[in-house]
Amino acid sequence: MKELWLTAKLDIVESLRARWFAIYCLIFGGLVALLFVFGLTESRVLGFIGLSRLLVTFIQLTMAILPIFVLITTVRSVAGDREAGVFEYLLSLPVGLAAWFWGKIVGRYLVIFLPVFAAMAGAVGWALVRGIEVPWGMFGYYTLLLATMGWCFLGIGMLVSALARSTDVAQGLAFMVWLTLLLFLDLILLGVMIQGQVAPEVAVGIALANPLQVFRTAALALFDPQLIVLGPSAFVILDTFGATGYKLFALLYPTALGAAAAGAGYLVFRRGDLP
Amino acid sequence: MIHFQNVSKTFKRNRVLDGISLDIGLGERVALIGSNGAGKTTLIRCLLGEYTHEGEVAIEGRTPRTHRTEVLAKVGFVPQLPPPLKMPVGQLIGFAAALCGSDPQRIAALALRLGLDVERVRSQPFVKLSGGQKQKILIAIALGREAKVLVMDEPAANLDPEARKIFFELLAERQHESTMIISSHRLNEVATLVNRVVELDMGKVVLDDRVADDVSLSGVLDCRIRVKRSEPAFAKALAAWDFRASADGLEWTGEVAGPDRLRFLGMTSRYVALIADLSLAEAEKVSLREAAT
Numbered sequence: 001m002k003e004l005w006l007t008a009k010l011d012i013v014e015s016l017r018a019r020w021f022a023i024y025c026l027i028f029g030g031l032v033a034l035l036f037v038f039g040l041t042e043s044r045v046l047g048f049i050g051l052s053r054l055l056v057t058f059i060q061l062t063m064a065i066l067p068i069f070v071l072i073t074t075v076r077s078v079a080g081d082r083e084a085g086v087f088e089y090l091l092s093l094p095v096g097l098a099a100w101f102w103g104k105i106v107g108r109y110l111v112i113f114l115p116v117f118a119a120m121a122g123a124v125g126w127a128l129v130r131g132i133e134v135p136w137g138m139f140g141y142y143t144l145l146l147a148t149m150g151w152c153f154l155g156i157g158m159l160v161s162a163l164a165r166s167t168d169v170a171q172g173l174a175f176m177v178w179l180t181l182l183l184f185l186d187l188i189l190l191g192v193m194i195q196g197q198v199a200p201e202v203a204v205g206i207a208l209a210n211p212l213q214v215f216r217t218a219a220l221a222l223f224d225p226q227l228i229v230l231g232p233s234a235f236v237i238l239d240t241f242g243a244t245g246y247k248l249f250a251l252l253y254p255t256a257l258g259a260a261a262a263g264a265g266y267l268v269f270r271r272g273d274l275p
Numbered sequence: 276m277i278h279f280q281n282v283s284k285t286f287k288r289n290r291v292l293d294g295i296s297l298d299i300g301l302g303e304r305v306a307l308i309g310s311n312g313a314g315k316t317t318l319i320r321c322l323l324g325e326y327t328h329e330g331e332v333a334i335e336g337r338t339p340r341t342h343r344t345e346v347l348a349k350v351g352f353v354p355q356l357p358p359p360l361k362m363p364v365g366q367l368i369g370f371a372a373a374l375c376g377s378d379p380q381r382i383a384a385l386a387l388r389l390g391l392d393v394e395r396v397r398s399q400p401f402v403k404l405s406g407g408q409k410q411k412i413l414i415a416i417a418l419g420r421e422a423k424v425l426v427m428d429e430p431a432a433n434l435d436p437e438a439r440k441i442f443f444e445l446l447a448e449r450q451h452e453s454t455m456i457i458s459s460h461r462l463n464e465v466a467t468l469v470n471r472v473v474e475l476d477m478g479k480v481v482l483d484d485r486v487a488d489d490v491s492l493s494g495v496l497d498c499r500i501r502v503k504r505s506e507p508a509f510a511k512a513l514a515a516w517d518f519r520a521s522a523d524g525l526e527w528t529g530e531v532a533g534p535d536r537l538r539f540l541g542m543t544s545r546y547v548a549l550i551a552d553l554s555l556a557e558a559e560k561v562s563l564r565e566a567a568t
Contacts, residue, residue: 002373003374010366017361088325089413092323092354095374096343274325275326
């Protein structure tokens, strides 16, 4: 356990000094600041105003940015470290492979989650100062959703890093994963549905296997509990899970997916050449 | 101590190691030499448990792949290229010391002996240090623990002559309780450090020779050079070896570490037309540490 925490701490220190981390903090911190500056809390959409309006926009933007950012920065730094000889040296020290791999994940997870959470918590803090009402339920669920999203894509990123032997291949693979998930959001499924080759339940099932879709639907469900904007798909989702059930599914499934991907990544890492 | 039995390694049909079998005993100082692509780094990585391979690798009967922490706790490693770590020097020393169960103060003391004051660079990112400073930190980390096996890849390449002299002294202090594997492209870089030479070519051992062990790792040679005329480039090169010039600049005196003699002669050979006389003699004095023992 000591080795795991030492590795996590090492990864945190390395990340804090990396350029990507500065950009990452700037993006999410700047995002919240801009939303306040442009008076988003004063505007109204679908009946939402105040901090709820800001949080809804923030989570939508985060869902667009965070997955690709986490995937690319994870594979770049892990595969880059391997190529640059960091693994060769640090893995010559007496640290267990499990402690190294999972320690790296823990450190990286804290580094990617905390800035996003801090940006959102900062918005809540500012709202409290300004006397704007804080929707604590929404804040709590969005926090969990962000934590889950970060974990899910970190796990996938670590699997890609373990599979690819070079930074270029790792980056290309990570981008392909993200693009595939993105295309399955609408375009491919829509095509499949139009051709009428699969039952609607199957198409919705495929969509819900996609973590990006799961997050998007869960974020929608918070301000549109009947999922009216999804059209007929909403019936399949709500009949299968129920409103609360789906909220839980949106947290548990991506967590399990991230853990499975990270676990598979660990097995590949442990069995192969380390540097 | 170290046992390689029929070790082979293939990367995508490219057989980099081809049935290497070696036994290295305690106290042996092995030069692992060979040209680029001969398999030196791959063999070292197999020894460190970093590569999967065919055959068997064991240190004191334990395989580094399956008994990583126990085996690597006994191995000190100095890579040829320092890793580009962004963390501060103090953090790196703390991390290595915590994992190896060594004392950060001992590491700092060794770095100081090599001429690097850790306190002055403690908060600097490791990657920002000069090549020589990085090498000193990595050597201090490797030697600052109870390692029974020292694996070093061109360890003295970036060190100045004074630091190399101290480095050889440090190795001398460990030579009876440690096994050393020193990798290099060229034998003359490491010849005087070792008592056994293993040459690899195309992944096979092509030479395994025990060599005369006459050169003391901590020995020092008194050197006197007389030049025909004063030449700034040669004067600068000698000053880098801590040599002192006479008033007219035609006679230079200084000390050369025993294991560094070939490197020193290599340097002087570039100015051979300038040299009127050169003498190297084993110094009467012995190092303080040797005298104490």
